[in-house]
Amino acid sequence: MAPVIGIRAAGGVCWRPSADGVHVCVVHRPRHGDWTLPKGKLEPGEHPMVAAVREVAEEADVRGVPQVRLPSVRYRSEGQDKLVDYWSMRTVANGGFQPDTEVDDMRWLAVDDAIRLVSYPHDAEVLAAFAALPPVTATVALVRHAHAGKRATWTGPDTARPLDAQGWAQADALAALIALVRPARLVSASPRRCVQTLDPAAALLDLPIEICGDLDEPQPGQQQDEQVLATAARLLELACAGGQVAVCSQGKVLPGALERLTGHADDDFTTPKGGGWLLAFSGDRLLATDRL
Secondary structure, three states: OOOOOOEEEEEEEEEEEEOOEEEEEEEEEOOOOEEEOOEEEOOOOOOHHHHHHHHHHHHHOEEEEEEEEEEEEEEEEOOEEEEEEEEEEEEEEEOOOOOOOOOOEEEEEEHHHHHHHOOOHHHHHHHHHHHOOOOOOEEEEEEEOOOOOOHHHOOOOHHHOOOOHHHHHHHHHHHHHHHHHOOOEEEEOOOHHHHHHHHHHHHHHOOOEEEOHHHOOOOOOOOHHHHHHHHHHHHHHHHHOOEEEEEEEOOOOHHHHHHHHHOOOOOOOOOOOOOEEEEEEEOOEEEEEEEO
């Protein structure tokens, strides 16, 4: 039986380019007398990725953009089991670090130097996993449209079926996650419920929503495989353009498209309404799929 996790925390390996490759951020905690990765406890109801970005900003004054989920760490702390989730984060800004009672020093170091400095083997393992990653050239926040009632009870064209109250709540929650990725583009399948799922993110980020029929479910007379291939091809095209993008698609094409992009036909890519994935690409290669 898996242990019951008493403490949940999250953090990141924040990186930035340097003259000799890549430098990562580590922090010193005077209370523990240790060097470690920036991290902290989740607030009640907080998504781990939101907590990771928040804690990195609070402890190191670094604004990071999540790219790849790194290995999680379990250990005993304060007499309880503790689980810490980590993400690789591209640094987009860092202010003037101010020492305080929680963190009194921070350093940007080459990965090998950081591995030698950190106080705990599990931090070194997370850093080693980061070092093994190829360069990430694109991230895609891929979501399935939020809840939109039942098709059987909607009397109009199915493409016009709107989100219901539950769906709008899901769309609002997704907007907070999508914003962490800092997308430059929002791309949606054509049904109304898909566009509406990205509406809160569009308002938050002040971005237009582009409509793309390649992300739609098959229409009557269309072959399922053909539309799955079209969705996978469009996702790959968006990734190969580089940068960050958020995409909303539909449940009948998402699992098959992810199977083709990963080459893992045996994995479960079923995506619930209002759920999604953080995809990390290196060129035309999909490196990682992380459920949101």
